[in-house]
Amino acid sequence: RSPKHGDRDPYSARGTARRIAHRALQDRPLLQADLHLRGFTGPHLDAVSLLEAFETERVTVAAGVPTIWMGILQALDASPGGWDMSSMRTMTVGGAAPPRAMIEGFGERHGLHITHGWGMTEMTPVGTLSGAPGQEQGLSGAAVYDKRALQGPPIPFVEVRARGADGIVPWDGASMGELEVRGPSVASSYYESPDSGDRWTDDGWFKTGDIVTIDGRGCIEIADRTKDVIKSGGEWISSVALENSLMAHPAV
Numbered sequence: 001r002s003p004k005h006g007d008r009d010p011y012s013a014r015g016t017a018r019r020i021a022h023r024a025l026q027d028r029p030l031l032q033a034d035l036h037l038r039g040f041t042g043p044h045l046d047a048v049s050l051l052e053a054f055e056t057e058r059v060t061v062a063a064g065v066p067t068i069w070m071g072i073l074q075a076l077d078a079s080p081g082g083w084d085m086s087s088m089r090t091m092t093v094g095g096a097a098p099p100r101a102m103i104e105g106f107g108e109r110h111g112l113h114i115t116h117g118w119g120m121t122e123m124t125p126v127g128t129l130s131g132a133p134g135q136e137q138g139l140s141g142a143a144v145y146d147k148r149a150l151q152g153p154p155i156p157f158v159e160v161r162a163r164g165a166d167g168i169v170p171w172d173g174a175s176m177g178e179l180e181v182r183g184p185s186v187a188s189s190y191y192e193s194p195d196s197g198d199r200w201t202d203d204g205w206f207k208t209g210d211i212v213t214i215d216g217r218g219c220i221e222i223a224d225r226t227k228d229v230i231k232s233g234g235e236w237i238s239s240v241a242l243e244n245s246l247m248a249h250p251a252v
Contacts, residue, residue: 047075051083058087065095066102069114073102076110090115090131097222097240099247100149107145118151118222122187122206127160128152128220149244151212151220158183160220161205162212173215176223180205211238 044050050072054062069091076082091106093116106112115131130152136144154160162169162177169175182205190196199207211223223238246252 047071051075051085054085054088055083060087060089061092062088063092063094066093066098069093069098069106070102073105073110077105080109085110085112088112092116094119097151097244098149099244100145101244101248103148104142104145114148116148116151117155118210118220120208123158123181123183124185124187126155127158127181128154130219147219151222153218153220154181154183157185159205160214160218162214169214171214171216171218173213173219173221176211176213179208179210179212179220179222181208182206 090113103114117129119125119127128151131148164177169177213221
């Protein structure tokens with residue numbers, strides 16, 4: 001807690017449970033400037049310890065990787081009402097794409113909102129955001145979770161496009177290509193690495209290595225990493241979509 005405020009806590013508590021500690025506030029410079037934050041990770045990242053901390057500290061926003069949140073969802077499912085989560089406004093997921101079934105499970109069974117997105121260290125590190133206010137306007141039921149399971153549109157000042165074998169692909173929500181990005185928060189080179197120039201296009205866009213589709217509103221869906229995509233019979237098969245389908249099966 002900031003000594004400026006002593007024992008007073010005029011702003012919301014914020015819990016951060018991330019495996020990669022150096023990113024904990026890297027993507028929130030403006031937030032840090034305006035808000036008095038109380039963050040914690042601690043040595044105990046098991047679901048019960050985190051839920052107890054959320055309840056005790058009246059946490060309003062928490063951030064973690066999908067593995068953390070899957071464990072928390074399992075604990076909540078095993079003990080509905082076991083913890084008071086009424087202070088929690090949203091739970092942010094980063095590091096990997098969260099399964100749609102997990103997003104829906106938190107929302108439908110526990111009334112908890114998941115916000116997530118996509119980014120890279122080279123982007124400092126957030127590039128897109130999904131689940132922000134207004135993005136799901138006019139949607140209901142399953143359509144809400146279909147939308148939120150996407151990686152979302154780019155944040156302000158970040159531009160996106162995707163390039164396929166025949167050039168830039170259309171924003172039709174179906175055509176796949178490697179995601180390219182640019183903006184003031186996107187790296188323009190690697191420090192003292194002159195041989196890495198092939199990570200940028202001739203016109204200055206960063207090649208992310210992610211295979212995506214982009215819909216008409218600029219909303220991104222990550223299909224895979226270029227090295228992980230399954231190619232069969234001339235088709236590109238998303239291992240992410242395959243995993244999400246498996247996670248949604250009631251026997252898993």
